[in-house]
Amino acid sequence: MLQTAPCPLGPLLAAARLEGRPVILDGGFGQLIADEYPELDQSGGMWVSGVAVRAPNAIRDAHRRYLEAGADIITTATYQVSAGGYVAAGLAATEAEADALLAATVGMAVDARAQFLKAQAEAGLHVRKPLIAVSLGSVGATLGDCSEYTGKFGQGLTMQGVYEFHLSRFSMLARCLDTTELRGQIDLLAMETIPSAEEATAIVRALEQLCRDNIVLPAAWIAFTTPATNQTVLGEPIEDAVRAATSSPCVCAVGINCVPTHVVPELLANIARVSPVP
Numbered sequence: 031m032l033q034t035a036p037c038p039l040g041p042l043l044a045a046a047r048l049e050g051r052p053v054i055l056d057g058g059f060g061q062l063i064a065d066e067y068p069e070l071d072q073s074g075g076m077w078v079s080g081v082a083v084r085a086p087n088a089i090r091d092a093h094r095r096y097l098e099a100g101a102d103i104i105t106t107a108t109y110q111v112s113a114g115g116y117v118a119a120g121l122a123a124t125e126a127e128a129d130a131l132l133a134a135t136v137g138m139a140v141d142a143r144a145q146f147l148k149a150q151a152e153a154g155l156h157v158r159k160p161l162i163a164v165s166l167g168s169v170g171a172t173l174g175d176c177s178e179y180t181g182k183f184g185q186g187l188t189m190q191g192v193y194e195f196h197l198s199r200f201s202m203l204a205r206c207l208d209t210t211e212l213r214g215q216i217d218l219l220a221m222e223t224i225p226s227a228e229e230a231t232a233i234v235r236a237l238e239q240l241c242r243d244n245i246v247l248p249a250a251w252i253a254f255t256t257p258a259t260n261q262t263v264l265g266e267p268i269e270d271a272v273r274a275a276t277s278s279p280c281v282c283a284v285g286i287n288c289v290p291t292h293v294v295p296e297l298l299a300n301i302a303r304v305s306p307v308p
Contacts, residue, residue, distance in 0.1 A: 032241040037249040037282030038161055038217045039308055042102060045158065055103045056096035063088055076119050076174075078107040082135040083121050089135070093142035097160060105165040105220050106139045108132060112172040112199055125202075133206040136164060140215045163218035164203060164248070169195050171223060179255060179288070181225035181264045189228050196236040204245045219250040223288050226264045227271035230254075237280035251283035259296040268297065269304045276307050283308045 039053075046053045060078050063070060067088045070081050082089045089107045096104050116122035116131055139162050150157050169192050170178030177183050183192065207216055224230055230252055237250060252275040256262050262271050275284045284305050286297060 032238060032279055033244070033246055034241060034279045035246050035249045039249075039251075039283055042158070042161065043308060046102070053102045054100055056093075056101045056105055059092060059105065059107060059109075062092050062095070066091075076115050076121075077110045079110045079115070079135065080119055080121065082107045082138065083131055086134070086138060089138050090142055093139050094146065097142060097146040101160060102158070103161045103163055103218070104139055104143070105163045106136050107165070108135050109165045109167045109222060110171050110174075111135070111166065112195070113202055115172050129202060129205055132202060133209055133212060136206060136216065137211055140212065161217040162215065163220040163251075164207075164216055165220045165222055166199065166203070167221075167223050168225060168229060170225065178223045178225055179263065181229070181262065189232055192229055193232040193235050196233050197239055200236050200240055200247060201245070204240065204247060207247070216248050218282075219248045221250055221252045223255045224252055224271075224275075225255055226262045227266045227274040228264070230271055230275040234274065234278040234281065238278055241280060247280075249282040250280055251285060252281055253285045253287040255286065255288045256297070257290055257293065259293045260300055268300050272301050272305050276305055281307065 042053055063078055063081055067081075067085065070085050070088060078089065092107075093104055111132055113122070113125055113128040116128040122128040122131055143160055143162060147157070147159065168178035169187070170176070170181070170183055173183065203219075206212060221233055224233070233250075233252060237247065240247060254262060254268070254271055254275075256268065258268075261268055272284055275281055284301060284307060286294070286301070289297065
């Protein structure tokens with residue numbers, strides 16, 4: 031029996047239903063930064079994850095604005111993070127330096143939530159504590175070639191290699207979350223823009239391996255990207271991708287992101303038909 035983290039989505043979803051409203055997740059983080067800070071360079075393969083190092087106040091401001099707009103869940107500016115990415119971008123030279131950059135970026139969301147809750151309390155307002163999800167993308171998101179939208183990561187990267195990548199990055203995250211500043215502060219793990227059942231299987235394998243090693247990350251959701259209503263970008267039935275994602279107790283929700291709006295209703299219906307989780 032795998033030891034897994036509890037999922038905080040149930041109480042949030044239940045409260046939202048009672049209030050007759052949807053759960054609000056922040057979104058378009060990179061676009062917000064581009065619109066509000068056009069002078070900042072998001073190139074170099076790390077997108078807002080690089081901005082978090084070069085201009086941290088822009089990230090803090092974005093978190094604050096999402097919270098003040100009513101977000102129930104905010105995501106960290108870590109979508110394209112990897113140890114190798116930090117090194118390739120010239121932002122870190124060692125594993126320890128990469129860990130410190132990831133921890134600092136996650137900490138920006140934690141600090142923003144604390145400041146938001148303090149401001150609300152000082153104003154005499156009582157709000158539900160927003161959740162924080164650490165955002166991590168497909169392996170393709172770290173390659174800087176948009177292959178998270180194709181599922182084709184190059185001939186040299188096998189599915190075993192994809193598994194090893196996720197295992198290494200999850201281990202990196204676990205080290206960061208086991209620090210005094212971040213311990214117990216993160217509620218969820220958001221695996222975003224996953225293009226295939228194959229990669230979802232690799233992610234689940236990596237999460238379960240950590241559990242077997244007695245390293246428990248926050249409960250995860252897996253969100254797929256696809257231009258179709260019934261299959262992944264690699265042509266796998268979307269139902270197979272959902273089953274792969276939800277085959278593990280480490281995964282507490284499944285969904286979609288970065289998809290054409292016209293496919294959303296039917297795609298969500300196909301997912302809901304086979305998903306045992308929200």
